[in-house]
Amino acid sequence: MKAVLDHVGIAVRNLDEALAFYRDTLGLEIHAPEDIAPQGVRAHLVPVGQPALELLEATRADSPIATHLERRGPGLHHITLRVDDLEAALAHLRARGARLIDEHPRPGAEGAQVAFVHPSAAHGVLVELKQAARPRSSLTTKRLRWGALELVSAPDGPFALDGGAMFGVVPRPLWETLAPPDERNRILLSMRPLVVEADWGRMMIDCGAGDKMTPKQQDIYGLDRTRHLDHALADADLSAERIDVVLATHLHFDHFGGATCRRGPTLVPRFPRARYLIRGAEGEDATHPHERNRASYLQDDFLPLKAAGAIDFYDGDQVIRPGIRVVRTGGHTGQHQIVFIESGGRTAVFTADLIPTTAHIRDAWVMGYDLFPMETLAFKRQFIREAIEREYLIFFEHDPLVAAGYIREKDGRRFVEQVV
Numbered sequence: 001m002k003a004v005l006d007h008v009g010i011a012v013r014n015l016d017e018a019l020a021f022y023r024d025t026l027g028l029e030i031h032a033p034e035d036i037a038p039q040g041v042r043a044h045l046v047p048v049g050q051p052a053l054e055l056l057e058a059t060r061a062d063s064p065i066a067t068h069l070e071r072r073g074p075g076l077h078h079i080t081l082r083v084d085d086l087e088a089a090l091a092h093l094r095a096r097g098a099r100l101i102d103e104h105p106r107p108g109a110e111g112a113q114v115a116f117v118h119p120s121a122a123h124g125v126l127v128e129l130k131q132a133a134r135p136r137s138s139l140t141t142k143r144l145r146w147g148a149l150e151l152v153s154a155p156d157g158p159f160a161l162d163g164g165a166m167f168g169v170v171p172r173p174l175w176e177t178l179a180p181p182d183e184r185n186r187i188l189l190s191m192r193p194l195v196v197e198a199d200w201g202r203m204m205i206d207c208g209a210g211d212k213m214t215p216k217q218q219d220i221y222g223l224d225r226t227r228h229l230d231h232a233l234a235d236a237d238l239s240a241e242r243i244d245v246v247l248a249t250h251l252h253f254d255h256f257g258g259a260t261c262r263r264g265p266t267l268v269p270r271f272p273r274a275r276y277l278i279r280g281a282e283g284e285d286a287t288h289p290h291e292r293n294r295a296s297y298l299q300d301d302f303l304p305l306k307a308a309g310a311i312d313f314y315d316g317d318q319v320i321r322p323g324i325r326v327v328r329t330g331g332h333t334g335q336h337q338i339v340f341i342e343s344g345g346r347t348a349v350f351t352a353d354l355i356p357t358t359a360h361i362r363d364a365w366v367m368g369y370d371l372f373p374m375e376t377l378a379f380k381r382q383f384i385r386e387a388i389e390r391e392y393l394i395f396f397e398h399d400p401l402v403a404a405g406y407i408r409e410k411d412g413r414r415f416v417e418q419v420v
């Protein structure tokens, strides 16, 4: 079993006296209290680096904290170890004859599942085991009318990448509250390709990771293929066969892996009728990878398209179909581009890896993956200003919860008003 220290619980008789020490004397920041009604306890979390302190007061006479105070007075109450799988940890302890207070997990603070081990099994210390609540992703298919166009956000499922790499030079204490990392330091992301339905046909912008990855790669990237792009398309009464055009923002596997699929021993275009639109210079870069981008450009994602004669290469910023305009940002890759979707006087922008999640709306929050971060910063600074002023609807391709929203600014603080 692997476990990390999560917090140390301290029973307090008089909260004001405890705060006088922890908050006023030590000068620590104290979170707003949380009531854990089933246990008759109110908890005040005190962040102190990775593990926290937790000040616990009784809210009922029969709560375990009240009992503890009565028997032993105030002081150290429990330590909490965080585990990946609480049921498995309890089974592990049970098999070794450890005495448990809770045979099964029960709800704890912050949506976690917890269970207590009896102090007699832990040399006099009350040990709480905790399985933290996973940030849930919202991956439903969403449809939105956009002028004369119909937009369908069609998720290809969740995945996970190293949190540090996702936020570049931003220190972990700043990003971890927005994107809590798992035990392997990965944060939860999603892949959200976008379908545009127009009178000229159906365009798919990016197409997710697809299903060619080995179990080992799936584990590394936390891919969960229970629900993927095919399901999302079916939800919108669509299918791969009904897509006319596939447009790539760039050819990284999490954006373009879904372009091809296996049929028996061969790889074929996933969208059998579609023309695949790829910026020529991005195609060049992807087929001539170097040490720094080799893990992101998987040849199986695009070489079979070339063999099938399904690619239309183009060069430069342009209106690629009525209402669909591509603009090179550079930065993330040399030819990374975003897609402007303009109809009825309204502008939506599919920002791909320029603003991958809502946490990246700060100018300097640039991914460590970017090949040319200063280029990203320069483009982003100007683009976000424009997006706020002209109210562009922004599609966040990798956000676990928000498919699209408006970036707003109030009193110098930026936030996203979710639309879908």
Ligand SMILES: [Zn+2]
Pocket (backbone or CB within 6 Å): 250, 252, 255, 332, 353
């Ligand atoms: Zn990328």
Ligand SMILES: [Zn+2]
Pocket (backbone or CB within 6 Å): 252, 254, 255, 352, 353, 356, 398
């Ligand atoms: Zn990406």
